[in-house]
Amino acid sequence: MDQSLPIADPHAEIREEVAKLCARFPGEYWRQVDRDRAYPTEFVKALTEAGYLGALIPEEYGGAGLPLSAAAAILEEIHRSGGNAGACHAQMYIMGTILKHGSPEQKQRYLPGIASGELRLQAFGVTEPTSGTDTTALRTFAKREGDKYIVNGQKIWTSRAEHSDLMLLLARTTPRGEVAKKTDGLSTFIVDMKAALGNGLTIRPIRTMMNHNTTEVFFDNMVVPAENLVGIEGKGFRYILDGMNAERLLISSESIGDAKWFIHKAVEYSKERVLFGRPIGQNQGVQFPIAKAYAQMRAAEALLRQGLAKFERGEPCGEEANMGKMLAADAAWAAGEACIQTHGGFGFAEEYDVERKYREARLYQVAPISTNLVLSYVGEHVLGMPRSY
Numbered sequence: 296m297d298q299s300l301p302i303a304d305p306h307a308e309i310r311e312e313v314a315k316l317c318a319r320f321p322g323e324y325w326r327q328v329d330r331d332r333a334y335p336t337e338f339v340k341a342l343t344e345a346g347y348l349g350a351l352i353p354e355e356y357g358g359a360g361l362p363l364s365a366a367a368a369i370l371e372e373i374h375r376s377g378g379n380a381g382a383c384h385a386q387m388y389i390m391g392t393i394l395k396h397g398s399p400e401q402k403q404r405y406l407p408g409i410a411s412g413e414l415r416l417q418a419f420g421v422t423e424p425t426s427g428t429d430t431t432a433l434r435t436f437a438k439r440e441g442d443k444y445i446v447n448g449q450k451i452w453t454s455r456a457e458h459s460d461l462m463l464l465l466a467r468t469t470p471r472g473e474v475a476k477k478t479d480g481l482s483t484f485i486v487d488m489k490a491a492l493g494n495g496l497t498i499r500p501i502r503t504m505m506n507h508n509t510t511e512v513f514f515d516n517m518v519v520p521a522e523n524l525v526g527i528e529g530k531g532f533r534y535i536l537d538g539m540n541a542e543r544l545l546i547s548s549e550s551i552g553d554a555k556w557f558i559h560k561a562v563e564y565s566k567e568r569v570l571f572g573r574p575i576g577q578n579q580g581v582q583f584p585i586a587k588a589y590a591q592m593r594a595a596e597a598l599l600r601q602g603l604a605k606f607e608r609g610e611p612c613g614e615e616a617n618m619g620k621m622l623a624a625d626a627a628w629a630a631g632e633a634c635i636q637t638h639g640g641f642g643f644a645e646e647y648d649v650e651r652k653y654r655e656a657r658l659y660q661v662a663p664i665s666t667n668l669v670l671s672y673v674g675e676h677v678l679g680m681p682r683s684y
Contacts, residue, residue, distance in 0.1 A: 306368035317376035349410035357410035367548035374552025388542035417459035483531035540616040550623035554592040557630035588630040595622035624659040
C-alpha cells in the first residue's frame, strides 16, 4: 500500500536510504531490545555513522546542515519501518538551543564531536517531580561561585541519561520570589555527564510500560563550569522554548510514522486473514476503523507539513506544532486501536510487533506535552480565550 506523500517530497531520497538502514534492524531486533529493556546501541551507532543524527548540525561543524523537515523525514521513516527513534531523537531537538544560543566556543567544542558520534547529546533535564509541565516552578538551583555553578536538585523523566555524554539542563539561578516574571531567573547549561557522574550526579533508572530508557537524576553540589552556561544567565526559559516547537514537530513525525506502520500492518493482515470464507477486510466493521485512521493520519500529516514550512521560514508555528503533535498522536493511537482489533488475539502476541508499537505510541498522548495543555494553548493563544491555568 502506497502511503507516500501525495505531493512531491523533497526528502524522498533520505526516506529511501533510512528505510534501507532500518531494514537491517527488523522486528526481531526491536523485540529483543524491548524484552531486555536495553538501549539499541547498534541501531544508534548505525544512524550516527550514516550521518543522520548530525543532520541539523551545520556543515562547518561536520554535520549535514539539513532543515528540520529532513530530520522529521528521518524520524518518521524509522517509525514507519517498525523501529523506535526515542533512543536518539532528543539529539535533534536539543540541538537547536546550542545552535541558536550557544557561544562560538561551545559550538566548536561540542558540535564536531556530536556530528561524528564521539559525543552524544541525548539528555534533556527540565521536568521535575513536583512541577511537571509547570516549568517555571522548577526547584533545581544553580548557584554561581566564582568560575563555576553549584547545582542542587532533582529531575525526572530524563530519558537516555545513562547513554548520553552531555545533558542540556534548565535550572534556577535567581529564586522565583526575586524575579519580576516567573519565566525569568532560569538558566540553561551544558553538563558533561561523564565528568559529573559520581561527583554530584546520580542517575536512577525508571522502569516503564515501554522501553524508553528513562531515569530520574539527582544533583548534590554538582559543579558546572561557568563557561558551560548557554547564552545569558536568567534567560534560559526562552532558549528552551525555542526548541520546543521543533521538539513537537519532530515528535509529530514519529507519530505519523507509527500511524503508517499500524495502517499498513492492519491492511495487509485484513487481506490475508480469511474467516467464514472471506477476508476480514471485506467486513465494514474491520475496514472502516482502518480507513478512518488513515484519514486522521493524512490530516495530521498536512498540518505537520505546514508547521515545518513555517519553522523553516522563521515564522511563528506554535499553533501548528502543538495541534500537529496532538492530532498526530491521536492518529497513531487510532491506527493502533484499529490494528490491534484487526489482529484480534494475535495483536497481543509479541511476534507480531503490534503490542510493542501500541505501547510505544501511547506515550505521545502524554509527552512531550499532554493533550490538555495543547488544548489550553489553543484556547488562549489561538482563540484568544481567558488563560485556564
